[in-house]
Amino acid sequence: DIQAECHGTDARTAEASCATCKHRISVAVAPSICHGGCPSVAHVLGTDCHVVQLLHSDVMATCGQCTQEVRIRNVGPGYRKRSSCTECHTKLNLAVEGADILGTGVAHWRQVASEEGDRQTARKQLQDARRHERELGIRVGTPLPEQGACSHFKKSYRWLRFPCCGRTFPCGECHDEQMDHVHEWANR
Numbered sequence: 001d002i003q004a005e006c007h008g009t010d011a012r013t014a015e016a017s018c019a020t021c022k023h024r025i026s027v028a029v030a031p032s033i034c035h036g037g038c039p040s041v042a043h044v045l046g047t048d049c050h051v052v053q054l055l056h057s058d059v060m061a062t063c064g065q066c067t068q069e070v071r072i073r074n075v076g077p078g079y080r081k082r083s084s085c086t087e088c089h090t091k092l093n094l095a096v097e098g099a100d101i102l103g104t105g106v107a108h109w110r111q112v113a114s115e116e117g118d119r120q121t122a123r124k125q126l127q128d129a130r131r132h133e134r135e136l137g138i139r140v141g142t143p144l145p146e147q148g149a150c151s152h153f154k155k156s157y158r159w160l161r162f163p164c165c166g167r168t169f170p171c172g173e174c175h176d177e178q179m180d181h182v183h184e185w186a187n188r
Helices: 106-136 172-178
Strands: 012-017 024-031 042-047 057-062 069-075 080-084 091-095
Touching: none
Parallel strands: none
Antiparallel strands: 012 024, 024 042, 057 069, 080 091
16 A cells, blocks of 8 residues: 655655565546536556556545535545534535545456455465464374374375465365365366
């Protein structure tokens, strides 16, 4: 996540390092002046990155009667607020029906971001499985619990790692008994 703080319609640039490869990336944001029915909030341009999601943001709103400014926090899709100006007491309404990112390739980069999120989830799942093995006392070079056997296969001396959750079990039936999903065999 990159944060860019803008005031007025002045364009600002925010920089950060990529969490995966540590490459410097930046986002330039040029806010728009919005009014009732305005379809565009800002123009965003990524350098060495692609914008895939608009997060909830703080917005500066100005009263149409007296030009008093007020900061509205956590504005995003579905946001609705009715209030009064603190200066002239004019009624103010702010509603954000939805937010979308437009441009060429947005759908493609959303898919890439989704796949990267899935990959991060799989990595965390494997780390959890390895931690579970350490808690069971499974280490390379030491005997498996019950010598690797289970109630279903009494003469088996090995455990299998299942790709559905990354955990090891003596057999598929043991996996199904202990997990909340059906086991899945490796395909290679």
